[in-house]
């Protein structure tokens with residue numbers, strides 16, 4: 001078996017054992033959902049409903065006329081109780097529609113249609129209407145990505161799931177293989193790409209097997225085995241590994257004839273085209289060394305984190321599970337992260353809702369929380385050795401620390417995609433990702449001022 | 451804000467961290483130096499114990515004093531002062547006066563490290579800087595030496611101390627008295643850290659295994675010394691002269707413990723190889739051409755000075771700047787971002 005990969009990167013512990021064997025399960029509905037009108041990169045949606053309106057699951061409640069945007073749908077039947085800013089996972093407040101959930105929910109009826117008979121434009125319209133965005137976390141509107149100005153020859157399905165702890169893509173590959181393959185073929189059809197490649201890390205042998213048996217005999221479809229290495233699932237590194245093409249700095253994958261989509265996104269595309277079903281729920285991984293009952297959960301968009309924790313017993317304490325009470329004893333939970341541990345966001349407010357890009361909720365015990373002071377760079381070279389973009393994180397950090405952002409940019413801060421490796425490996429504990437973010441902000445501000 | 455839980459830690463990604471820390475790495479260097487330390491103590495008894503104690507203690511004192519005077523936080527916990535102290539002691543010969551050792555430590559920890567801005571900002575390897583400083587100052591203090599006679603401890607005489615170093619023996623043409631296998635395992639002559647090649651190699655392998663150093667610098671130094679000495683004196687190959695050059699006079703301790711110093715070596719692997727080869731060549735020039743006994747120390751310090759230049763010259767392009775896969779890419783009109 002040949003196994004491909006990219007240069008540099010790093011091996012991080014997987015921690016997948018907590019949840020990789022857990023089939024996707026559903027949780028009870030919360031009493032209230034909070035649906036942000038911006039869950040994507042691009043223009044925020046305008047609310048289409050107002051307080052007191054009755055809404056049904058799948059109804060469009062937010063939209064923007066801008067091309068780079070994605071509509072927002074109600075995830076449950078209920079009544080709008082507020083349209084106001086609410087805290088989001090980044091810490092900033094986002095205009096949100098708050099819906100009190102009806103006790104009696106009708107099972108949503110989706111109207112099946114023959115997706116194979118749909119034209120390219122019909123497919124793209126369906127994808128846009130369903131509000132699909134990159135569900136691996138980037139949340140870039142999918143219909144925009146599928147409108148490339150130049151020809152595309154290959155669709156790469158990002159099935160690496162290289163972030164530790166996360167297993168939701170893995171479970172979907174195993175349990176929803178048909179939808180995944182159909183979705184990938186639909187994406188290829190939209191952009192006229194003759195080839196579809198599934199890039200899977202070899203720590204998911206059951207997923208590789210399921211995919212292989214599903215696509216055997218199909219023309220243009222293939223599975224590529226990838227080494228288990230972080231960040232194998234980053235677009236540029238994935239394309240390099242799978243096709244040996246390098247996307248130039250500052251450019252997009254379409255530059256080399258490729259569009260990358262992740263597993264959950266491909267499945268959403270299938271559901272949008274075949275069932276006319278918008279993105280109102282997603283699979284996410286609840287895990288972490290402090291999680292009482294780790295698993296892969298189908299969760300309605302807008303569900304507060306606190307509800308998910310309550311349903312799954314919160315922290316790893318027996319009492320909590322018995323009483324199904326949200327319990328976060330400070331000696332058991334030190335940090336709650338939305339997303340993966342390498343790129344996710346730490347949360348302090350548990351009313352923050354699950355959005356389209358939420359791939360996981362992680363509970364870390366205090367022993368996993370490494371908050372130590374950083375010291376000066378000791379020039380060990382580890383960050384330089386492992387940076388998958390071949391940047392110089394050491395100099396970026398040193399110059400940003402001195403406030404010399406122009407120099408920090410010169411050493412590559414702008415090309416950094418914040419994978420977190422430099423900070424992970426640094427023996428001096430230097431927070432390079434933070435320095436990179438500062439630099440990007442300062443440089444953008446300086447440009448705007450010109 | 452409702453629902454805010456102040457007990458939860460908020461910090462930017464990543465939320466995982468490797469087990470590597472500076473203090474751990476420094477402790478591993480101390481562990482890696484243990485074998486050669488033990489052998490030198492076995493060889494030189496109290497002379498070795500005394501020098502090691504003096505250097506390590508004064509390293510701690512100088513670090514504390516300098517940081518206090520410069521109004522900086524104490525950084526003893528990073529253990530780098532202990533490493534510098536031990537390395538310096540291993541560079542000294544048994545019988546070195548205690549105040550010379552203290553002076554060397556002052557130059558190493560006080561001047562080369564703390565005055566330069568502390569760990570990370572020093573240009574030169576502190577231990578080697580201290581060693582070279584006292585070597586260069588030697589003519590100045592010959593006169594003062596006797597005034598310390600009263601405060602010089604005596605541990606009785608040990609004839610191994612006055613024994614000629616292997617390098618000196620070779621220079622005198624007395625190569626026949628040396629046995630390579632003896633040098634490999636344990637032999638007196640020279641500095642504390644030159645007593646056993648094997649102990650140094652074991653320590654070096656430990657550091658490689660722990661990934662604190664990479665093979666590039668040690669191998670390129672050792673390889674270069676082997677090759678250059680073989681070219682220089684082809685007749686000596688059969689007698690093992692190239693191997694002798696590697697095992698004698700601090701090449702191994704320099705290659706594994708000094709030149710690999712994170713702070714004072716190049717940041718990229720390409721730069722590290724250039725650095726190593728240049729050190730190897732300089733060592734051989736010092737030995738064969740200039741007859742200096744501290745050739746390794748001088749060579750490494752000289753190359754320390756060139757590190758910024760090597761870093762500049764070996765600056766690598768970013769990912770995608772050179773399209774390796776260009777041939778595989780269909781020609782396309784260049785487009786800007788699709789948004």
Ligand code: SF4
Nearest residue numbers: 387416418419420422
């Ligand atoms: S500089 Fe950016 S791309 Fe490079 S390792 Fe650090 S976070 Fe990753």
Ligand code: SF4
Nearest residue numbers: 377378380381383426
């Ligand atoms: S990993 Fe940290 S200490 Fe090492 S070179 Fe990079 S910034 Fe400096």
